[in-house]
Amino acid sequence: MKTSSHGVVWVKAKSDRGSWWPASEVSDRNAAIERLGELALRHFEKRNDARVFQYFGSGGSYELEKTSTACVAWEEGLEHKYHQMKPLSAKRAKAIENAFAFAERGDLSAEIEANVVWWSEPLPPPIECVEEVAVVSRRKRSREAEVNVEADDVETPVNDGDEFKFPIAASEFRAGVKRTEYTPPLSVLSMGKPAAYERINRSTFVSVPPPVKMHISESATCECKQPLRDGGGTPTLRNGCGPECINRKLRFSCDSRTCPCGDACSNRPLSQLPTPKTKIIRTENRGWGLMLQEPVTAGTFIVEYTGEILNEADVANRLWLDKQEGEENFYLMEISTNYVIDAKFKGSLARFINSGCHPNCETQRWVDASTNETRVGIFAIEDIPAGTELTYDYHFAHFGDASATSFVCMCGHPKCRGTLDAAKREAHFHRRIRVEAMLAPKSAGPKARKKKQYVKGTIVDHDRAKNRYKVEVDASADEAERVCIWVRLEGEGAAKHAWLK
Numbered sequence: 001m002k003t004s005s006h007g008v009v010w011v012k013a014k015s016d017r018g019s020w021w022p023a024s025e026v027s028d029r030n031a032a033i034e035r036l037g038e039l040a041l042r043h044f045e046k047r048n049d050a051r052v053f054q055y056f057g058s059g060g061s062y063e064l065e066k067t068s069t070a071c072v073a074w075e076e077g078l079e080h081k082y083h084q085m086k087p088l089s090a091k092r093a094k095a096i097e098n099a100f101a102f103a104e105r106g107d108l109s110a111e112i113e114a115n116v117v118w119w120s121e122p123l124p125p126p127i128e129c130v131e132e133v134a135v136v137s138r139r140k141r142s143r144e145a146e147v148n149v150e151a152d153d154v155e156t157p158v159n160d161g162d163e164f165k166f167p168i169a170a171s172e173f174r175a176g177v178k179r180t181e182y183t184p185p186l187s188v189l190s191m192g193k194p195a196a197y198e199r200i201n202r203s204t205f206v207s208v209p210p211p212v213k214m215h216i217s218e219s220a221t222c223e224c225k226q227p228l229r230d231g232g233g234t235p236t237l238r239n240g241c242g243p244e245c246i247n248r249k250l251r252f253s254c255d256s257r258t259c260p261c262g263d264a265c266s267n268r269p270l271s272q273l274p275t276p277k278t279k280i281i282r283t284e285n286r287g288w289g290l291m292l293q294e295p296v297t298a299g300t301f302i303v304e305y306t307g308e309i310l311n312e313a314d315v316a317n318r319l320w321l322d323k324q325e326g327e328e329n330f331y332l333m334e335i336s337t338n339y340v341i342d343a344k345f346k347g348s349l350a351r352f353i354n355s356g357c358h359p360n361c362e363t364q365r366w367v368d369a370s371t372n373e374t375r376v377g378i379f380a381i382e383d384i385p386a387g388t389e390l391t392y393d394y395h396f397a398h399f400g401d402a403s404a405t406s407f408v409c410m411c412g413h414p415k416c417r418g419t420l421d422a423a424k425r426e427a428h429f430h431r432r433i434r435v436e437a438m439l440a441p442k443s444a445g446p447k448a449r450k451k452k453q454y455v456k457g458t459i460v461d462h463d464r465a466k467n468r469y470k471v472e473v474d475a476s477a478d479e480a481e482r483v484c485i486w487v488r489l490e491g492e493g494a495a496k497h498a499w500l501k
């Protein structure tokens with residue numbers, strides 16, 4: 001196991017309000033300035049004494065610091081630095097996660113020399129090592145093995161009083177605790193509870209006019225029959241408007257004023273439906289998440305996605321503010337351009353559900369028959385056991401500036417497509433395919449004739465203009481390098497292909 005973390009340092013820059021950040025010093029100052037472009041030139045052309053750092057977790061950009069920057073080796077005084085990091089922002093947590101993963105790889109001198117800038121974006125390939133988490137108190141230094149810390153409840157902070165929980169320094173890893181693929185135990189870096197927000201059961205209309213009840217003659221009414229009543233003449237169950245209800249089939253929730261099933265109607269507006277028990281948890285690398293606490297079957301309604309309803313202009317304003325504040329979590333759900341639900345300040349537990357490439361839930365749009373209001377519900381798409389984290393596919397659209405948030409998907413599924421970006425996801429990004437192509441085996445030499453053959457590979461790019469997909473072909477035994485081919489999958493000239501599981 002490599003324990004050296006050569007090259008990773010803690011940096012305390014004046015510009016960062018005096019807190020420590022993990023970074024790596026860059027040896028080729030000129031190359032860094034060139035990468036940063038004009039802005040850096042203007043700042044630093046007169047400052048030959050400036051040291052150049054690349055901050056972890058900063059999205060790949062360099063930051064050049066003046067000599068006032070304090071800098072210590074990664075291993076030194078870690079405990080002390082963590083104390084200074086309270087409260088830990090999501091951005092810094094990500095930076096530390098990246099630095100840990102980077103430090104674990106050992107000697108970085110070659111990469112630093114070559115001015116490699118890969119470490120801020122996707123994590124480096126995992127390496128096998130021992131994972132241990134320490135609990136350190138300011139007064140007495142005790143250590144406990146602790147792997148999955150989760151917030152017990154939103155009301156109870158993970159961290160209490162003087163205790164700070166953090167992953168121990170690379171050099172302190174001890175053998176025989178737990179063998180696993182290295183994933184930095186970020187959950188324990190999170191102290192406290194999710195940022196404050198107001199829990200609301202129904203969306204509030206901020207920049208869109210609130211819905212008004214329509215005249216009953218206009219509301220969509222189903223043709224269901226009143227369900228059977230018990231002896232007293234009162235419906236005992238909400239068993240009206242079942243799967244055959246035309247409103248339900250069209251995803252309209254019935255209008256209680258006109259529904260033939262009356263009180264027995266089960267096709268109510270989302271906010272009136274029963275929901276299973278859930279709990280907020282701290283995930284390893286995607287911030288907070290929502291876990292199911294009781295099993296549900298496929299099709300079960302989980303929770304309504306509520307928030308403040310905004311128009312396009314207000315969304316743009318809020319995004320601008322988010323960018324100024326370095327906000328990394330986005331809670332926007334777009335119904336249409338001028339009708340966006342923002343759950344950042346007000347919302348339901350649905351705001352904690354993360355995106356997944358192999359999700360167990362989906363979003364469904366339902367229209368309230370009495371007001372025509374569109375509401376969004378999260379529904380299970382498979383039977384989900386208790387204790388499972390809930391996920392749905394965000395199909396994340398770039399709201400405004402694409403650089404405002406990270407689009408790297410960290411759902412952790414073996415077939416993760418690596419991105420939250422809807423455009424890439426819809427373009428079959430990272431899907432496995434078997435496709436017919438003209439290729440020559442490499443071992444046959446450069447003059448070998450190409451022949452039609454089926455190859456397996458992964459979609460890595462999409463050329464929208466030409467509607468072609470780039471497939472990275474799996475390297476066969478006689479090929480040292482991977483080959484990429486462009487293929488058309490739809491329309492004229494489409495290659496024969498099949499999607500692989």
Ligand SMILES: C[S@@+](CC[C@H](N)C(=O)[O-])C[C@H]1O[C@@H](n2cnc3c(N)ncnc32)[C@H](O)[C@@H]1O
Pocket residue numbers: 194285286287288289328329330331332351352353354355356405408409410411420
């Ligand atoms: C609606 S919030 C979900 C709750 C959020 N994790 C939190 O801590 O509040 C959406 C944000 O969660 C993060 N997120 C959700 N799913 C993710 C995923 N699969 N990979 C990486 N980040 C994810 C992103 O920062 C995204 O902007």
